[in-house]
Amino acid sequence: MITLRGKGVSYDAPAQARGAATIRLVTDPGRPFPLRSREGFLVGSGEVPEGFGWYIVRSTWSERADLPGPLAKLSPQFDYLDDGDVVRLVPETGAIRVLHRRSTPYNSFLLTERCDNFCLMCSQPPRRVQDGWIADEIMEALPLIDRGAQEICFSGGEPTLLGDRFLNLVRGAKSYLPRTALHVLSNGRSFAQESLARKLAEIRHHDVMIGIPVYSDLPHLHDHVVQADGAFDETIRGILNLKRHSVRVEIRVVLHRLTIPRLTKLAEFLVRNLTFVDHVALMGLEMTGFTRANLDELWIDPVEYQAELEEAVGILDRANLRTSIYNSQLCLMDRSIWRFARRSISDWKQEYMPECEGCEIKSACGGFFSSAKLRYSRAIKPARQISSIND
């Protein structure tokens, strides 16, 4: 587990004087001079070149000679920071926020904490706050991200509640990261306004996918899960509008006690009504946020829903809908659906359980959210490689 935001960073007086900034961290002492004033040099064992805007030292750094510029000393949980990472320094409060890590393919930006859904299992419970500053900060970070980044994600909250600022961020992602895929996690309701779908399409982002949850084929069951009247109709209309404008859409289904009973019917509904979507993700429950409060209502041991999962995956796959299973463990699944399982959990959240000790397929398995310690399947057990032809 990796910490992405926190305090306890000590900034020296020149750093305090410089104030907050969004910067890229570098380790190359030979950076061209025109770039140095806007970058933070991560001090290692080698020489410390002049001219950088900031000098960042790890918690293990033992003070020696003065550094040639403003200094930030990291608290231990941020020692992992490395070349190419983008951070926001906030000297006033001794805080740091890690906005982008170059070494991981999973980088997510939370655009806002506001949301018009109130999902029973929300992992990022919404708050009614004025947090427009977040979008500004991300806008500053986008030009600093390594142009080789594979994919970035815009999540929330509900990103589209930002309206035009959401569109501007998509534009920014297109402009500054012309080879990077953009994954947007949205409840889709805003796209019931066709104009928003059209404007998004008109940006002509080179590789954008909007991930939208649909929890049931029955409107009121979906509305219950997301705790919003009329959400189903808006979400479906939003999906239709996005596809009308050729924006790629992914359907995301969280698997829990309230969605499992209609899971195969939902698969049939998708095949029949939304067969033109680009991806369907069936996702294990994350034991965080509201899920903890609603655990009794939501928890079902994944080993108990494997038949429904297998059937739903089959219906989707036979209809040529690209399908993935996320946040699930291979040892619970029938081998016939292993090929749909993806290692999807962000590396800073992914862990394994004591029962996984000795498992031969661990490296292929998605493992657990670190939050899963709260509760996970009683059926987790070490699995063997396919050891014989008849296995």
Add this chain to the structure above:
Amino acid sequence: MSKFRPVADFDGSIARAYTPLPVKFTKLRDDDYVLTNVAGEFLTLPHSDLKAFVEGDLRPSEPSYVELKARHFLTDDDSDVAFDLLALKLRTKLAALANFTGLHIFVTTLRCEHSCPYCQVSRANDDRREFDMSEETALKSLDLVFRSPSPAIKIEFQGGESLLNLPLIRFVIEEAKRRNVTEQRDLAFVIATNLAVLDDEALDLCLRHDVLISTSLDGPEDLHNRNRPRPGNDSHARAIAGIRRARAMLGHDRVGALMTTTAASLNRAREIIDEYIAQDFGGIVLRPLSPYGFAIKTKSYQSYDQSRWLKFYFEGLDYILDLNLAGFSFVEGYAAMVLRKMLTPFQPGYVDLRSPAGIAIGAIVYNYDGDVYASDESRMLAEMGDHSFRLGNVHRDSFEQLMLSEALLEPLESSFAESVPGCAWCAFEPWCGADPVFHHATQGDAVGKKPLSGFCDRNMAIFRGLITRMQDRPGVRAIFERWANQA
């Protein structure tokens, strides 16, 4: 109080009475009824639930209520997105109509070295060229081909034995490709041939232009040779040798085969299927015998009745299902075509089961002599002396004259199954089609009386047979879903 609301808070289904959406129903068997909506989605319900539903008495607490709601047979206060989705599905279903004619059949010659008793149109293979298509006729026909707005154009060469006029095939392909440089259609070619006269020159042409081969394989050697006599009685051996050569040169999946059912086939469904498996085909289309041409003249059409054919069909289908359930993938093509209508929002490419009918607007035939027919069956009918479906001639008539001719518009207008007596209220209508040529040939009327129609009989039995198999045999639904979704 919890900040989360219970599920009942969101359920508006009890607030007001539900509104039934357009629905048709037909008895399936015993107490079971099939219901379909305008998009062809279906549900089976016991009589009591159906009765409650149509009388407005079905309670939201009934299990069938939510199934009817989820499949857009009714709406209630909860949601009105069903209208958007139904409209979209209906548009999807009808979208292909806007493309107009996609399949263009060129009859390159009527000459053939086979003398199959069921064949409708062939002539003895002598050296006379009066039954060959000329280049002038081909050019005029190509003018018409490219008048079709369809983004995909498939040109299929038929006979007689089409390859006996190979120079014309080459001429048409090269000319079509030349025009396509500016037309930019998705252009494809098929040669229908018995393969008996296949030579390197023809194969080379196919390779160069990505031509698909479609051949005839009626079953095991004795049956095939009996159905398809030729000098030397070696039709089967030549077909098999031709299939191998063509596959080796063009690719395994570039060669397809079709079988024709005769009275002699009826007890041999398994053997016929086994022959297709032995020859490494991925499937078979178990076809009914068409009532046209020599088939009627020689009375071979009447030589067995519909129920006998259906027995043959289902014996074959069940054998194929046994194979699939045991893990061997093999497709029955007619079922696959029907299942695409039943289980997906899409329409199959097949032109013989459409509403409105596919005559001329799905497929059109340019005969060797320049006559234009509304379908392959239409020209077979013409060979029997009935020219009802001859739209005109490429040398005399313009595209507008052909496509707006009474010979086409009248049967076309009467081929909307949605408004045909007997079809309008049939639950199977969304999956079915109209075959005005068949009904004209058998009943003297493009619409026909459905209770007397072999077309209706056969398709109703197949629709029922497919549903009951999904209900009765676990695993069949999954196989059918796979068939329905293969392109």
